Amino acid sequence: xxxxxxxxxxxxxxxxxxxxxxxxxxxxxxxxxxxxxxxxxxxxxxxxxxxxxxxxxxxxxxxxxxxxxxxxxxxxxxxxxxxxxxxxxxxxxxxxxxxxxxxxxxxxxxxxxxxxxxxxxxxxxxxxxxxxxxxxxxxxxxxxxxx
Amino acid sequence: xxxxxxxxxxxxxxxxxxxxxxxxxxxxxxxxxxxxxxxxxxxxxxxxxxxxxxxxxxxxxxxxxxxxxxxxxxxxxxxxxxxxxxxxxxxx
Numbered sequence: 001x002x003x004x005x006x007x008x009x010x011x012x013x014x015x016x017x018x019x020x021x022x023x024x025x026x027x028x029x030x031x032x033x034x035x036x037x038x039x040x041x042x043x044x045x046x047x048x049x050x051x052x053x054x055x056x057x058x059x060x061x062x063x064x065x066x067x068x069x070x071x072x073x074x075x076x077x078x079x080x081x082x083x084x085x086x087x088x089x090x091x092x093x094x095x096x097x098x099x100x101x102x103x104x105x106x107x108x109x110x111x112x113x114x115x116x117x118x119x120x121x122x123x124x125x126x127x128x129x130x131x132x133x134x135x136x137x138x139x140x141x142x143x144x145x146x147x
Numbered sequence: 148x149x150x151x152x153x154x155x156x157x158x159x160x161x162x163x164x165x166x167x168x169x170x171x172x173x174x175x176x177x178x179x180x181x182x183x184x185x186x187x188x189x190x191x192x193x194x195x196x197x198x199x200x201x202x203x204x205x206x207x208x209x210x211x212x213x214x215x216x217x218x219x220x221x222x223x224x225x226x227x228x229x230x231x232x233x234x235x236x237x238x239x
Contacts, residue, residue: 048166050230053214118211118232120166131167131233 002058004051004119006081008088015093018073023095025102029110031090033083037130042123047080047089050118054078057117061109069105071096076109078119089121158183158225160190167233168208172198181223187212188219194231201231209233 001017015028033045062074073095083089092109096102113119121132160179169175179193191208195201202208209232210217216232223229 050163050165050211050214050232053211053230056214114235116216116235118165118230118235120233120235122166131170 001075001077002055002062003075003077004049004054004058005077005079007079009077009079009091011088011091011093014075014077014091017075018093018095020073020095022097023073023102024097025099026093026095027099027102027106028094029090029092029106030088031110032088033085035085037123037125037132040125042085042125044085044124045083045089046122046124047078047083048120048122049078049080051080054117054119058113061112061116064112065094065105065109068108069096069101071101071105074105074109076113078113078117080119156183157181158185158223160185160223160225160227160229162190162194163228163230165230165233168201168231171201185223186219187217187221187223190223190229191219202233 001014011028011030015026019026035042058076058078062076065074066072071094075093077091079089090110090113092106094102094106094109096105123130123132157180160181162177162179164172164175164177177194177197179190179197181189181193187210191210194208211230211232212221212223213228
């Protein structure tokens with residue numbers, strides 16, 4: 001299951017999507033919004049997505065992980081819009097017959113989401129705001145010598 | 148009369164901007180006119196000259212064509228869905 005929504009994420013509901021009797025391991029990751037950045041107090045976060053491409057990239061990640069780890073049950077949900085402190089912006093639920101694959105695939109999904117999915121995060125402070133840039137993206141840019 | 152005929156062929160590309168780039172440009176869409184054989188490299192040059200403050204010269208601008216990351220040599224065609232992708236930081 002792939003989902004991008006402005007609604008609150010229900011991690012239990014998303015986790016239930018990957019449960020089945022043949023899976024002995026279920027790993028769910030929650031990405032929650034932090035109340036600080038380098039000593040600055042963060043009031044809220046705002047997420048913006050290029051939704052069409054984000055859905056496509058999330059599905060690519062899901063397929064990639066299914067192949068790499070030989071598992072069938074992966075659900076990824078990302079919230080966009082305003083997300084208050086302590087709320088969940090990302091849920092990744094992975095289930096597999098044994099725990100190793102579920103842990104590894106879940107970790108990898110989160111890394112890949114940050115690398116290739118066009119969703120941006122803005123931290124809003126009491127006295128301003130900042131678009132957070134992730135350093136480890138792996139794009140082809142128009143400055144190849146610096147890529 | 149019989150003088151030479153001169154045709155000016157151009158291609159209009161609608162470019163969508165998100166997040167940081169939308170804020171810096173002050174708009175979410177821009178229409179860029181390019182030569183018909185233009186590729187992504189030509190587009191980023193045009194965009195940089197329209198919006199010199201969009202990205203520092205040493206920072207690359209990533210382009211998506213039809214909802215996939217495109218490299219600099221990717222040719223563009225009228226009607227393509229073209230978006231500028233600022234550095235990604237989804238998740239947490």
